[in-house]
Amino acid sequence: MPVRVQTEDFDVARELAVLRAGDPAIGAVAAFIGTVRDVNDSAQVATMTLEHYPGMTEKALAAIVDAAKSRWNIVDALVVHRVGALKPADQIVLVGVTSAHRGEAFAACEFIIDYLKTRAPLWKKEETGEGTRWVEARATDDDAAARWQSRE
């Protein structure tokens, strides 16, 4: 399964081992792991709850992986995204990419997380000392995703 949405935690080493298992054509594995920070917009975060749109999320993530595969000469890619209640320091998301050489793996990995942050239907809600709040989308994330369009 190239994309998964799940409540349970993931083991990065095991996920990457499965991704590259038995393929000696792979010479590079790049990974990004997103984790929960304890402070956001100057408020202490006690719990972060992630909600998604079942059905569309998997479809959107698969489309992003397909776009990466058509754009770079990579062997395979994996996205695992958690939903539900998370605590500071918990893992949120894993993007793994395999390729023959590092350049493609690095670029495709960054592309996938940049697109995920602006296109996959997932939302973060924070519990802080001042109550709960939905995290606002950041213009800097839109800028990060837009960089890839200007390079086409």
Add this chain to the structure above:
Amino acid sequence: MRDAAADTLNLVYLARLREAFGMASERIQPPAGIDTVAALRAWLAARGGTWAAELAPGRAVRIAVNHDVAEPDTPVRAGDEVALFPPVTGG
């Protein structure tokens, strides 16, 4: 007998919009002339109150039709699932 689901629009509200509207989904009979995403948004906003506030022109609302991101002129037909949600914040 026609399938009831095929005659209705299934509307899905997510994240902040689900809380603001007080419901996760509803089925509606698409009114005459409501055949695009933009028309549907305006029709829902005309309910007033929270609907008008959240769906006002200029508010950032994303809309998906059958799990694909839609544009204002994307067609909406009976049997479709139309989701309304705020800009995404995953990752």
